[in-house]
Amino acid sequence: MDNxxxxxxxxxxxxxxxxxxxxxxxxxxxxxxxDKAAMExxxxxxxxxxxxxxxxxxx
Numbered sequence: 001m002d003n004x005x006x007x008x009x010x011x012x013x014x015x016x017x018x019x020x021x022x023x024x025x026x027x028x029x030x031x032x033x034x035d036k037a038a039m040e041x042x043x044x045x046x047x048x049x050x051x052x053x054x055x056x057x058x059x
Contacts, residue, residue: 032039
C-alpha cells in the first residue's frame with residue numbers, strides 16, 4: 001500500500017504563484033497611479049471595451 005495522502009492544502013508552488021500574481025497586479029496599479037499618461041491610456045482602453053460591449057448588446 002502507498003503511504004500517499006491527498007491533501008486539500010495547496011502546494012507551495014501554487015501559493016507562491018498566487019502571491020507573485022498579486023504582487024504584479026499591485027505594481028501595475030501603483031504604476032498607473034504614478035504615471036498619468038499610462039492611467040489615461042488604460043482608462044481609454046477600458047472605455048473602448050465598454051463601447052464595443054454596448055454596441056454588441058444592442059445588436
